[in-house]
Amino acid sequence: MSQVLPVDAIQGMDKFFKMHLINSLSGIKSPCLIGTKSHRGINNLALFNSVIHLGAAPPLMGFMLRPLTVPRHTYHNILAHRHFTINHVTEEIYRKAHQTSANYPEQVSEFEACELTPHFSDQIIAPYVAESPLKIGLQLEETHAIQANGNTFVVGRIIEVIYPDQVVDDNGHIDLSELSAMGVCGLEDYYTLEKKERLPYARP
């Protein structure tokens, strides 16, 4: 049996049912830890599942931030230093990564609270996550205010990529199974990934 929910039925649903359902509608995502440094020098970590690819030339990625009606440490820190890191979440660290989504006060570093280790390169002032095998360092490029709900879409330019040799093939493809990368649906449901098939570039 299929459910057909028009918008009025959606609006009238139980608050938590609606939140979980709508959060799940975009399907599988990469949970990513975004690392930043505060204006006071605190190393901040936060979990996002809206990181997307924007283009290869120039190399750009973006992610969505919730409304600025409360302080968003990640946002303020990116504006302060214009650098942030994206760190992929593996089977080894997904429980610690999930714990970073708790509401810690500004003076607490999620690295310490969640037992993850900051790692620094000379290219990026923001901290990487040492335990994450695939790390990307970015510089703020632009932000967009989403009128409909007050979100902010943040665009960054990739300035450094760190990855283990054995997960990238000769053509540049990353093997997510080899990486033990996790997927997430909504805010709570974690999935493991198994490589199924590479399909060739499609032609009519």
Add this chain to the structure above:
Amino acid sequence: MSQVLPVDAIQGMDKFFKMHLINSLSGIKSPCLIGTKSHRGINNLALFNSVIHLGAAPPLMGFMLRPLTVPRHTYHNILAHRHFTINHVTEEIYRKAHQTSANYPEQVSEFEACELTPHFSDQIIAPYVAESPLKIGLQLEETHAIQANGNTFVVGRIIEVIYPDQVVDDNGHIDLSELSAMGVCGLEDYYTLEKKERLPYARP
């Protein structure tokens, strides 16, 4: 051994290696078929892997379109009718879904070319994909021009959701394994998903 690629090394890489690597850096995504109707009434389908959740109140989703330096049927059709559909891709249809990414001329419907079936509701003028078990109907809300590379970020408001009863639990969570939903990394690598664990809302 880890590779550390600073931006200069990235810029100097082989074009295809760079494209595959950068495309893969955002990790696992949901391949989604976006359905639209052209101003001439052709039912259009295109594959996107940048669909993200924006918020539950109002219920919003967004996706990224490549630069408008060539005609983008999906974009023009959304502007023409202000409606589009997002249809999830399962193990049963991912090869057909991938084939919609071929460069068909405007007068050809990808539904016919790729042997998928249009399905209509009275809420949305754009076609759904009958073979997709999880379908979302949206109305155009706003667009954002990404200055850095000429992409367009499209925001839609959810006005209808269609799903099979058995994949949504009492709390509104969608089970992607039960749905046989596929994941994709980059443009070519397809993954199957296995539910691992639901983690509770995190508290300090």
